[in-house]
Amino acid sequence: MESQDIKKVGLKVTLPRLRILQLLENSKQRHMSAEDVYKALLDTGKDVGLATVYRVLTQFETAGLVIRHRFEYTLSVFELNEGRHHDHLLCVKCGRIIEFVDEVIEERQRAIAQRYGFKITEHCLYLYGICIKCAETDSQSIGNGSL
Amino acid sequence: MESQDIKKVGLKVTLPRLRILQLLENSKQRHMSAEDVYKALLDTGKDVGLATVYRVLTQFETAGLVIRHRFEYTLSVFELNEGRHHDHLLCVKCGRIIEFVDEVIEERQRAIAQRYGFKITEHCLYLYGICIKCAETDSQSIGNGSL
């Protein structure tokens, strides 16, 4: 019962929340954008506001009920192309960016693509986390939060 | 000489292009957003339009002079959280999404994070490419597009 899931995470059981969760559970489409959800609800005669869809999905994400993927983007950053591919580690606190290359990962990616018959055109691997510097600074103020 | 690079890729050597390329080469900041570039130029008294910065950076990207990274995003898609982490293969032609998990990659990510002293909070690995179906369809010409 979906209403239990909603209650469990501390949210009021409202019609929009119930409908959105049910839709996600019953849709054959596993990945839906906010717009997809919005249209699907309207199509079934369930009136809802797009802003509500965004709010509810974000709350569900915070609550761990859904996962948000970001397959398309806006803010881009540019760097000079110096001819060597690399991936990135990004500090979510201070914005520090570290570049790395790992041949094992590159190799596995090729293997996975082959297994599924994909011809890779590009890939992106971003590891988000907290860098040493920020971890140090953090621990002296906010208690400790090791992990 | 930057003007040579610009000429080499078939673009006219104009003031904005020259300045943007020089900035990217001389900036201590390796990764800059379009806004960063725009502001940096204005700060040094070089007038330029933001639209031009976008156009030039996109041209440079097409020409292979710069690499564009997309660390932040807009269009999000949501899926139910069923508790098991996975990464994604995405077909850029038909939008097909395949989920996969590779323990070797997961392990390497942990190793890399540790090497740099990062505490990973999340990561995203998206492999973009062309799936078998689209590859087949493609090779027999341009006009038929099943699916």
Next chain:
DNA sequence: ATGTATGCAAAACATTTGCACCTGG
């Protein structure tokens, strides 16, 4: 009842585009 949620319209943002003017070769 009352604190939350909702819906709408408007704002926010990064980015793109239309168009008249300017400029490099």
Next chain:
DNA sequence: CCAGGTGCAAATGTTTTGCATACAT
């Protein structure tokens, strides 16, 4: 000179926010 490039302002597309109204507990 003239195709191509630029700057501005307006448009775009996604997401967020302010606010008055409606609803769950």
